[in-house]
Amino acid sequence: MIHRFCERFTPDQNVEECLRSSFEEVVRLRQSDLSDRLVEIDAEAATKDLLPLAMNYLRSDLFSRVERARSAVTNQEVHPTGEPGLWSELSFRIRRRLGVLSGAIDKLLVTKTNDKYEVEIIDFKTNRLALQSQASSVTSPQGNTRSSQYAFDFDSEPKQPNNALAIAAHDYQLQMQAYALAIRELVPSFKDSTIRVTLHFLEPNLEFHLADDLLAPPTCEAAIDSAMDDILRSSQPQDFPVNPATHCRTCSFLKVCAAGREFVQSVS
Numbered sequence: 344m345i346h347r348f349c350e351r352f353t354p355d356q357n358v359e360e361c362l363r364s365s366f367e368e369v370v371r372l373r374q375s376d377l378s379d380r381l382v383e384i385d386a387e388a389a390t391k392d393l394l395p396l397a398m399n400y401l402r403s404d405l406f407s408r409v410e411r412a413r414s415a416v417t418n419q420e421v422h423p424t425g426e427p428g429l430w431s432e433l434s435f436r437i438r439r440r441l442g443v444l445s446g447a448i449d450k451l452l453v454t455k456t457n458d459k460y461e462v463e464i465i466d467f468k469t470n471r472l473a474l475q476s477q478a479s480s481v482t483s484p485q486g487n488t489r490s491s492q493y494a495f496d497f498d499s500e501p502k503q504p505n506n507a508l509a510i511a512a513h514d515y516q517l518q519m520q521a522y523a524l525a526i527r528e529l530v531p532s533f534k535d536s537t538i539r540v541t542l543h544f545l546e547p548n549l550e551f552h553l554a555d556d557l558l559a560p561p562t563c564e565a566a567i568d569s570a571m572d573d574i575l576r577s578s579q580p581q582d583f584p585v586n587p588a589t590h591c592r593t594c595s596f597l598k599v600c601a602a603g604r605e606f607v608q609s610v611s
């Protein structure tokens with residue numbers, strides 16, 4: 344719902360109405376998945392719950408960047424062809440040696456300065472992280488007062504092992520590398536552009552940027568091929584050890600995973 348809201352909202356709309364229509368659209372599209380849970384869903388309660396996340400997005404620097412890009416675009420192709428623009432829910436498929444990788448990028452923002460393209464890949468995350476103490480101790484490099492921004496080098500271990508934010512962000516490294524590789528491969532004119540990856544955690548309102556060296560094409564290719572190789576070699580339950588962490592809260596397998604349920608109970 345919140346993804347759909349971030350995709351659709353424009354400043355001429357009413358925030359709550361846009362949230363409600365995003366909710367109705369998502370429920371309509373996922374009716375068969377939700378089946379017997381449909382009766383439990385309360386549209387008003389969901390809208391109320393998600394309003395703070397929507398407001399976080401609207402107060403963020405990211406929203407300002409998105410709106411600047413939107414107003415600069417006059418005539419845009421359905422798919423990026425090498426021009427500045429703003430795209431949402433951009434699906435892709437890339438072929439690798441061991442298989443085909445498919446995905447969808449939440450937002451792609453392309454600007455051009457002094458004949459150079461700058462490509463920003465944006466992914467929204469709704470993980471609810473309890474970060475009060477860490478967040479308050481971090482200073483935004485841009486001096487941004489509305490949302491803090493971090494850059495992580497995921498090759499090194501998070502400096503504070505209990506840092507839920509670093510751990511949560513670490514889960515998305517491979518996904519972001521896949522997006523960066525897809526953009527370079529599918530839009531040849533962006534091949535040598537600066538690519539920036541932004542993970543926008545809506546609660547709390549924080550941005551993360553992957554370190555540039557993690558987005559270099561050979562690094563992305565090696566990470567994806569290695570993951571595909573691991574998947575192909577793994578066929579037994581012992582090849583898939585449980586990994587209880589904050590991500591269990593949103594895992595689709597929580598109902599059938601004893602280790603995940605234990606973890607969630609222990610921290611709640």
Ligand code: SF4
Pocket residue numbers: 585586587588590591594595596597600602603604
């Ligand atoms: S609930 Fe289980 S399967 Fe899901 S992320 Fe947690 S440990 Fe892994």
